[in-house]
């Protein structure tokens with residue numbers, strides 16, 4: 001089994017985690033490290049000959065029938081391996097060397113089940129440094145004599161020049177400016193990191209370093225390099241948000257200063273930046289640094305002196321050309337829910353002073369701007385994460401302080417599997433750029449390579465990790481991306497085993513794209529003298545952890561795999577031993593020897609059956625492995641289903657709420673309309689009623705009108721009396737005289753009374769008239785049932801008695 005094929009994209013190492021605490025009832029151990037094979041030595045010398053390279057799985061006792069799997073890695077580190085062992089034996093020094101000297105990018109990533117020790121390997125603990133700190137230390141120690149400029153601060157012009165040749169559309173800041181923005185001047189003296197999310201959530205991997213309360217380097221610029229860089233010409237004024245030329249001398253003053261022949265590294269005359277050039281440079285920080293540097297304020301982290309300094313890696317320092325000039329840029333990003341987010345430019349929640357990344361999945365998704373992994377104008381041959389914030393660091397401490405800032409932004413949550421579980425794939429990039437000058441044209445540029453350290457989130461099962469809601473969504477995305485990563489790694493190992501060159505399907509998700517894109521040599525990269533990256537994968541596993549999850553990860557990542565079925569003692573050997581034991585000591589066969597032939601026949605049958613059994617056992621194991629893989633795919637699908645279900649539920653809920661709101665509004669408007677109508681209706685009714693109740697009073701007639709009225713009535717009455725008298729004349733004379741006498745008498749009586757009211761007079765007069773009328777008409781024969789109509793009293797009946 002070739003455990004370390006030369007063409008592998010990734011060197012894959014396995015590291016076993018020691019038990020955290022000694023429990024009385026330790027779970028069964030599921031992994032056993034094989035003793036190193038003396039004959040084995042790695043093809044490229046990437047692992048020492050005495051180092052173990054294989055591991056076997058021990059299925060739990062309730063599943064003994066399962067086949068034993070044997071996995072091959074570049075090297076296996078058992079529980080006793082220290083951080084320094086891992087750093088040295090994984091060849092991280094050669095990765096650093098590739099970045100510094102060989103124009104080769106380096107990538108180191110950790111992969112494993114949640115809680116298996118990935119972050120510990122990458123970032124270390126309170127007492128031990130991780131491979132990130134050690135790599136940083138080696139790089140800064142190697143660059144110590146060459147890193148420019150001295151006094152640990154970077155002049156802005158230098159940054160402008162670096163930025164102009166940067167291909168990733170980044171924003172650049174010096175570490176001092178950046179850390180000033182993060183911690184502020186007032187907090188510099190404090191040493192507590194109690195309030196940083198990192199301190200509470202990731203206690204085992206302290207990264208905080210920020211010790212030197214130096215002045216803002218930019219404030220000291222004018223005196224820094226008077227002769228060499230001509231920086232006295234430029235002064236950074238944060239208030240004006242721009243580089244301004246402080247001198248009023250002629251425009252070529254800078255060129256004169258910069259081309260000073262005494263300068264140890266003079267800039268070419270034709271490449272000194274004019275103000276316009278600086279303005280045109282693709283640097284957000286230089287055009288407009290302060291707005292981009294808004295950052296939630298933090299308290300300064302713990303003192304550098306309290307941070308672990310071991311393991312010491314001074315002996316790994318590399319020799320570099322002392323005349324070269326380097327600059328180190330640090331950037332950090334995370335892949336969260338298959339999107340890339342810059343960890344050094346977080347979104348800000350107004351008034352809260354904390355990054356949005358701590359606010360939960362949805363808000364994070366909504367408020368942070370995600371970045372693209374793409375080819376840019378300046379980098380057509382390879383993809384880069386565009387638009388990152390890059391911090392120029394000139395010391396190890398500065399780089400660690402920036403790393404600390406990025407880590408506090410990273411999404412970490414407590415789950416059932418790990419109390420500080422990473423919920424995103426974190427990438428820490430260390431770009432080392434070297435100044436290159438074209439001797440012929442004098443053109444200056446900065447080229448460099450990047451060492452990327454990736455701390456991948458751990459795979460987990462929703463059931464064991466007890467995740468729900470947004471954490472479940474994250475877990476689904478994590479598992480999915482790890483499944484794709486597993487497919488790529490499997491393709492890599494099957495390519496090597498069968499010498500095929502099948503396509504590694506790395507474009508399926510952001511994680512695999514970021515890890516694999518730059519691993520393949522292309523024609524363009526070859527023409528640009530750029531080597532494909534070197535990559536190391538450190539797989540971490542807990543030997544006392546979950547068998548299924550651990551063996552699944554190992555199946556993904558191992559460079560080689562074998563399956564063996566535990567053999568039962570062969571029937572042949574059993575029979576031979578039985579027969580042998582029955583042979584007498586004197587050499588004679590026992591009486592049962594006659595059965596030997598039958599037994600031999602049976603032996604052959606048994607042998608055949610045993611072989612068949614083994615074959616079936618092997619198939620069973622293969623089927624089981626297939627089933628395990630399908631189970632993983634099922635878990636991923638289940639996670640996806642849950643995710644979809646959750647999304648659908650949320651959508652339905654939102655739609656229902658929207659509809660309810662619409663209905664409510666509709667009912668409200670109908671109600672308002674109806675109420676308005678009712679009010680109108682009632683108003684109208686009231687109006688009508690009030691109109692009906694209005695009492696009309698005739699105006700009091702004036703005296704003249706009354707007189708006139710009465711006179712008119714008198715006339716009427718007189719004419720009526722005349723008519724009656726005339727009628728009376730036409731009838732019997734006796735009645736006539738009597739009647740007349742009666743009328744006259746009445747009139748006389750009325751005159752006598754004199755004081756009777758008009759009404760009484762009128763009533764009496766009416767009675768008289770009725771009487772007279774009945775007399776004149778004679779007896780009237782009324783039809784039965786017909787009522788006699790009474791004459792109503794009228795105003796004109798009320799004539800004064802005198803008139804009558």
Ligand SMILES: Nc1ncnc2c1ncn2[C@@H]1O[C@H](COP(=O)(O)OP(=O)(O)OP(=O)(O)O)[C@@H](O)[C@H]1O
Nearest residue numbers: 017114115116117118119120204418421422457458
């Ligand atoms: N080699 C080791 N030596 C001592 N302790 C270790 C080692 N590896 C891991 N641990 C401890 O185990 C615990 C879990 O480790 P860690 O946080 O690194 O897991 P992880 O794989 O990064 O988990 P996740 O994927 O959930 O982030 C920590 O307390 C860590 O200190």
